[in-house]
Amino acid sequence: MKILTWLDENIESFVLIILSILTVVVIFVQVIMRYVMGSSLVWSEELARYAFIWLVYIGVSYGVKRQAHISVDALNLVFKKKGKFVLAMCANIAVLVFVVLLTYFSFEVVTQINRMSPAMGIPLKYVYAAPLAGFLLTAIRVIQNMRIQTSTFRTGE
Numbered sequence: 001m002k003i004l005t006w007l008d009e010n011i012e013s014f015v016l017i018i019l020s021i022l023t024v025v026v027i028f029v030q031v032i033m034r035y036v037m038g039s040s041l042v043w044s045e046e047l048a049r050y051a052f053i054w055l056v057y058i059g060v061s062y063g064v065k066r067q068a069h070i071s072v073d074a075l076n077l078v079f080k081k082k083g084k085f086v087l088a089m090c091a092n093i094a095v096l097v098f099v100v101l102l103t104y105f106s107f108e109v110v111t112q113i114n115r116m117s118p119a120m121g122i123p124l125k126y127v128y129a130a131p132l133a134g135f136l137l138t139a140i141r142v143i144q145n146m147r148i149q150t151s152t153f154r155t156g157e
Helices: 002-037 044-065 075-076 081-112 125-153
Strands: none
Touching: 002 044, 044 125, 075 081, 081 125
């Protein structure tokens, strides 16, 4: 259970750190190769782009987990505790429906891709799986947020 707890608390941040480091290192090596060695790596731009794509979609989940996305709180100022809770649940349900739909359509896209990347020769399914993984994690995080908000509302904290 310790592993599951660690994964729940840290998976997005761990993946984001690794992808950020990978992107910076690959781009740095490419710059050194191009301007110091006079040669360039064929695959570096592609790898940096794919890592950045994954970084963006995992970052969506991380933002939901930390409740750090931009929101409009004008209506939130009008309501009391119960109204704020109902408003938060409506927003969470809307986001959850949206994310589940995006997850479904992302899965549809991934199952239809059969091409290989030009420079690295990896199946593009792995690149197109980024929205699928990101939105699936986002759905899980929205459900977790709903549980936390419901528990907080019931206990009166």
